[in-house]
Amino acid sequence: MNTKPAFSGLHPIKIKNARIFYDGSLQNLEMLFDQEKILQIAPEIEVDDDVEIIDAKGLAVLPGLVDTHVHLREPGYEAKETIAAGSRAAAAGGFTTIFAMPNLRPYPSTVETMEPYLEKIANDAVVRVIPFGTITDDEAGRTPTDYAALKKLGIHQFSDDGVGVASGDVMQEAMKKAVEADVLFSCHTEDMNYRAPGASVHEGPYAKKNGWIGIPSACESAQLIRDLGYARQIPVAYHADHISAKESVEALRQAKRDDVNCTAEVTAHHLLLEDRDVQDAMEKMNPPLRSHEDRMALIEGLEDGTLDFIANDHAPHTMEEKTRPMDKAPFGIVALETAFPLLYTEFVDRQKRWSLKQLLEWMAAKPAKRFGLEKTGELREGYRPDFFLADFDRTYTIDPADFESKGKNTPFGGWTANVCVMQTWSEGRPVWTRKDK
Template identity: 60%
Template structure:
């Protein structure tokens, strides 16, 4: 769970409250990130050692990039010393105009929308990877959307750095030409066809390691605002697997089911140090979903468990319906 929540989990005290809440209320295993900088303000690094004592080994300022190179260097040095993983949403706000809401492209400009260029993501990623090369800390790049970012990660991996990158289902499936309104507004935005092909190939070649959700619930009222004023983000937890299976395994026959499971389950578990789960194997945690792959169904946002219904995929036909969820071998949900 990303730490862009209030109060920010930037201290031991706040994180203890979150962990108590998770213990009391969570139905599935929940692993919260702590912030890289206090309150995601980019000014002062948090005490990674004290949070690691609580079992928190993952840190992110998700939603914003750490603007200062000096602060990021200080943070990475401490991360290296404490052996914790940074998971970064890179975003250099110098490249982004106020009210920007979509990818900077001709298609979107013709609709009168203000665009976010790919450099907004890739330039800060390049900076971070140069720091990683000097410092040697562990680094994970969140929701990669631009071909320039794929190229930067390829270079870092060729140098033998301990880096990884992820893509989301929506960036694998949609492009700038698909955007119809605020339910297609997310950060990073849906980019060009060329970018989408680059991230698909990056995933298939191993430059990108895994698929994440970037699940961002918002109310219907929030998403009913204008394109400029509506918040970024869509819900994704309940749709990612059905959509990706249907498009890439069932329709295109481009991927195998095993590949998709590896990218969505096994690799993430191992990258984030959850070695007792992520695959169906004796001795591992029995955290499982049962899926009906035989019948076509429709995504119905009104039936989501999430309080957020904001999805561009409502009523889309899929050939994979999740029917049961098991946690530690116990059934916790049945459709």
């Protein structure tokens, strides 16, 4: 007997005729799962009549991606993005777990502001959304947040993204408290002494030629080097956000050699674009797209393990904001719906420089591990039933009008992608399906 509405209880489902990414490669396998876990992956799985069967002929099943650096803008900036739209954008990009940055109004710095925020996420998000707490109260850079209090609500990661913690004394005090509470810091490093008013793009000949005020690489690397110095003395779990400069890569390489507990992320746009690709504020982000040499250092850093994984700094804004003059427009681009298709297309399909296995490790397994997510980021028996169906035979053109995100601010409109996310499943349920035009 068919027991639908089985989705209120556990409803076993089998996917057949797909290529499943298992043990490092795409294989002709079947996968049985319910809404709690993956039950079995095998060449042929015998099932009872009450098991729903999905025929995914022609498609690949890939582990749900993880992004540790996403701006959902809600509460406070709902004209740019909402939890509902941003989490749908995540699903449309193959992401099933995203970490939401805390530069919001109100800031989730206290139990009083975090609780309603968690409730809103529980109601609105279509994939798993895990919020950051702030490193300092309201990201004001003065008082370390009460990490232990927020940890009781399940918050294990803290960031003042958008600004660096300017005071070295405050940062060291915060790091000591983070060690006591056993939480992770995810740090946007930016020393504002290096950033002139109106600075918008990487400082270099290209900025000069266009009459734009530049942001020097030291703006990022000086504070990173400071923090890594503290982390040599204070054993905090330190993660460096959106690394853009070759000097930062070198500082991380040295710190890792010295066994500092540090990891780092790099965004898809810093891997794909350079300062000379900047046309207008649509390519304006912080940190900025840097030189060719920097981009090559990021790619090599990722490949040799100095940079640990990819996170994309999805940063939606309204078109009104992003069409302002260079020095007046806000920093940031949307990324969730383009990161995987474009990285796959450029580095796996076109350059044949990376394997699909490497890309999926950097976009799922490795961020999951560093951010303490259990049974996430791979397709294995007992793991979370989070995955997406992709069509590797389908080529399409990126059109921001198709985005689920409220933000259409992308420099990648018109780019071609050689893989297409068709459907995304979170906790054993389909949460997003591509609408064919």
